[in-house]
Amino acid sequence: MLVATLSKRLLRVGQAKRCGLSLRSFSDAKDKDLVLTSIDGDTGVATITMNQAPVNSLSLEMCQAITTAIKEVESQPEIQSLVLASSLPGVFCAGLDITELHKPDEKRLTDFWHSFQQIYFDLYGSRLATIAAIAGHAPAAGCMLALSCDYRIMVSGAGSKKPSTIGLNETKLGIVAPSWLGYQYIDTIGQRQAELGLSLGLLHQPEQALAIGLVDELVPREEVLSRAQAEAVKWGKIPAKARLASKMLARKARLDHLAATRKEDNDFFRSFVTNETAQKIIDGYLQSLSKKKS
Ligand SMILES: CCCC/C=C\CC(=O)SCCNC(=O)CCNC(=O)[C@H](O)C(C)(C)COP(=O)(O)OP(=O)(O)OC[C@H]1O[C@@H](n2cnc3c(N)ncnc32)[C@H](O)[C@@H]1OP(=O)(O)O
Numbered sequence: 001m002l003v004a005t006l007s008k009r010l011l012r013v014g015q016a017k018r019c020g021l022s023l024r025s026f027s028d029a030k031d032k033d034l035v036l037t038s039i040d041g042d043t044g045v046a047t048i049t050m051n052q053a054p055v056n057s058l059s060l061e062m063c064q065a066i067t068t069a070i071k072e073v074e075s076q077p078e079i080q081s082l083v084l085a086s087s088l089p090g091v092f093c094a095g096l097d098i099t100e101l102h103k104p105d106e107k108r109l110t111d112f113w114h115s116f117q118q119i120y121f122d123l124y125g126s127r128l129a130t131i132a133a134i135a136g137h138a139p140a141a142g143c144m145l146a147l148s149c150d151y152r153i154m155v156s157g158a159g160s161k162k163p164s165t166i167g168l169n170e171t172k173l174g175i176v177a178p179s180w181l182g183y184q185y186i187d188t189i190g191q192r193q194a195e196l197g198l199s200l201g202l203l204h205q206p207e208q209a210l211a212i213g214l215v216d217e218l219v220p221r222e223e224v225l226s227r228a229q230a231e232a233v234k235w236g237k238i239p240a241k242a243r244l245a246s247k248m249l250a251r252k253a254r255l256d257h258l259a260a261t262r263k264e265d266n267d268f269f270r271s272f273v274t275n276e277t278a279q280k281i282i283d284g285y286l287q288s289l290s291k292k293k294s
Helices: 005-010 011-016 060-074 106-124 143-147 179-189 191-200 207-209 221-236 240-274 274-293
Strands: 033-040 046-050 082-086 129-134 136-139 152-153 217-219
Touching: 011 136, 011 217, 033 060, 046 060, 060 106, 082 221, 106 143, 106 179, 106 240, 129 143, 129 221, 136 143, 143 179, 152 207, 152 221, 179 191, 179 240, 240 274
Parallel strands: 046 082, 082 129, 129 152, 152 217
Antiparallel strands: 033 046
């Protein structure tokens, strides 16, 4: 039986049967290294752990793996809550894989954006209670993953020389967040903070992210995952239908809008990214990232 590595520790066959949970692979062979899924046999909380070194950037395959993992967890009716976490120390998710945007193949670029939109549908619209365990940087599309969850727990910056940051920094790179991501930001932190954050491409340190409501709680690094899992237990006990209906009060119109304009959104993204000016910016940004290392 193929089970993601973390599941072996957390859920043995006997436990799974007692809990009425089916123990099986949550990731097909192609995906299993990018995303690990586990279920706590005692609490029924699922944890999806992004596992794409070095920075969990969202490539086409990574987006697909995340969607596959969410759908497979959702297909288990006994599971009510999900934690989204990272296996990488210091990085939750570095956003879109910028190499996907650089000199792209048209077909792959279309599929890539489609798969990124799909995460929005699957995570933002999930029937599950979703908790983000943000133990590291979460810029741009990394922030979108966190925004798509119901509750965000971030590593505290106190005492850290290089605290983690979170936010939508697209404008700093010379690109623009899609409207549906912009509205996620506005809906979460309010119009004024979102305007400031989007216009200036701000990346917030944890204490500031907490102050503007971008995250809900800060805890020491070693507690992020366990605290998120405890929170997931709490959310999982709320009557599921009422909880989902409440979530949809806030989110359904946004989800429906993207569903109705999905193709136009994809067309716009492709024409924006393949534009010569955008390509120069993306090329320069990629170089700056690798220069930073050398
Ligand atoms: C067009 C509309 C789209 C709008 C929607 C979303 C836009 C996006 O998501 S764009 C992506 C925005 N992301 C960022 O700006 C983050 C960039 N990365 C970083 O700032 C740092 O890497 C980070 C703070 C996340 C982690 O820092 P370090 O731990 O110090 O790692 P390194 O910087 O040394 O990076 C290691 C390695 O990873 C490569 N890398 C980093 N980020 C990305 C990325 N987003 N895509 C692809 N590759 C990335 C980096 O170049 C290094 O590679 P090597 O030099 O080959 O080791």
